[in-house]
Amino acid sequence: MEPSVTVVGGGYGGVAVAKALDPVADVVLVEPRDTFVHTVATLRALVDPQWTDQIFLPYRRLLTRGRVVRDTATSVDETGVTLASGARLTPDFVVLATGSGYPFPAKMDAPDSSGATARIRETHAALAPAERVLLLGAGPVGLELAGEIRAAWPEKSITIVDPAPDILSGQFSGELRAELRRQLDEFGIQLLLGTSLREQPPVEFAVAKTFTVLAGDGSELTADIWFRCYGVVPATGYLSGALAAARRPDGHVEVTGQLRLPGQHNVFAIGDLTALPEAKMARAAAQHAAVVAANITALANGGELISYTPPPPGISLPLGPAGGASYSEDRGFLGPEGTAEAKGRHLRLDAYRELLGLTGNS
Numbered sequence: 320m321e322p323s324v325t326v327v328g329g330g331y332g333g334v335a336v337a338k339a340l341d342p343v344a345d346v347v348l349v350e351p352r353d354t355f356v357h358t359v360a361t362l363r364a365l366v367d368p369q370w371t372d373q374i375f376l377p378y379r380r381l382l383t384r385g386r387v388v389r390d391t392a393t394s395v396d397e398t399g400v401t402l403a404s405g406a407r408l409t410p411d412f413v414v415l416a417t418g419s420g421y422p423f424p425a426k427m428d429a430p431d432s433s434g435a436t437a438r439i440r441e442t443h444a445a446l447a448p449a450e451r452v453l454l455l456g457a458g459p460v461g462l463e464l465a466g467e468i469r470a471a472w473p474e475k476s477i478t479i480v481d482p483a484p485d486i487l488s489g490q491f492s493g494e495l496r497a498e499l500r501r502q503l504d505e506f507g508i509q510l511l512l513g514t515s516l517r518e519q520p521p522v523e524f525a526v527a528k529t530f531t532v533l534a535g536d537g538s539e540l541t542a543d544i545w546f547r548c549y550g551v552v553p554a555t556g557y558l559s560g561a562l563a564a565a566r567r568p569d570g571h572v573e574v575t576g577q578l579r580l581p582g583q584h585n586v587f588a589i590g591d592l593t594a595l596p597e598a599k600m601a602r603a604a605a606q607h608a609a610v611v612a613a614n615i616t617a618l619a620n621g622g623e624l625i626s627y628t629p630p631p632p633g634i635s636l637p638l639g640p641a642g643g644a645s646y647s648e649d650r651g652f653l654g655p656e657g658t659a660e661a662k663g664r665h666l667r668l669d670a671y672r673e674l675l676g677l678t679g680n681s
């Protein structure tokens with residue numbers, strides 16, 4: 320008999336593991352959103368209306384044999400999954416793939432595509448006339464958003480503030496950081512590093528309203544709109560019973576080398592919610608999915624399990640369609656042209672349309 324698998328969460332890791340297991344298992348994918356959201360391209364969608372509708376991809380062709388259930392997992396324990404609808408799923412295997420929350424616009428804060436589309440368009444309309452933009456956070460999101468805004472509106476004043484002494488967190492090379500700083504300087508984007516605001520802006524982020532705040536050194540910063548580019552929150556509050564013990568104080572979930580929760584035979588976790596020492600990126604989630612799909616297949620058929628080893632630090636960080644820098648162990652360092660070719664121009668949209676079974680205009 321085929322094993323039954325419930326995948327909780329339809330983000331990058333969830334769709335990949337569900338797709339991989341669909342030919343060999345009875346798969347149910349539980350996801351509260353009505354479409355897959357291509358988060359890699361949300362910042363482009365904010366500044367370029369031609370992208371807005373493209374980032375929402377329907378699930379209807381993801382699975383050939385399995386099914387996608389639009390619902391929310393309110394509790395997951397060692398014996399199964401309880402849904403908001405009241406349904407209870409008791410599969411042979413559970414894969415936790417609920418990802419993480421992050422401030423809009425890097426991640427959507429509406430559960431349906433129509434509401435999310437309206438929010439993007441509303442924020443675009445607020446951002447377009449703003450002369451001065453303040454971004455709090457010089458990590459990947461802050462830098463990429465700055466690059467997108469600069470590419471769309473060359474005349475805007477853009478300032479990035481971060482208490483860290485340099486851009487990007489993590490073990491990225493000096494060459495990568497230096498190239499990104501060079502491009503940011505060339506774009507006229509002001510970096511205020513090693514400092515923070517004395518208090519949060521007096522208006523909500525992503526809302527058009529002119530304000531003035533004080534930096535740590537007492538200098539004044541005036542902006543017409545601001546965005547919060549920090550604050551990852553793993554989505555793991557639904558874990559209960561014995562599974563709750565795997566959740567760390569920061570919300571991430573401990574996993575074994577086989578990506579199982581410690582002490583659990585049939586419960587796996589992939590993607591942003593894992594406590595693995597690596598950057599939380601779509602590529603990592605896909606790699607986790609491949610390992611878990613192989614291990615569930617092995618457990619069902621009496622095969623050998625495989626382990627996941629986090630790769631060396633790597634990133635592809637576009638600064639608009641034609642800028643940015645990248646590094647990976649297999650490709651080495653790429654400047655703006657290589658990054659634009661690899662990611663910046665198309666943001667890997669075609670690859671995810673193919674994964675979800677969407678080709679041409681379908």
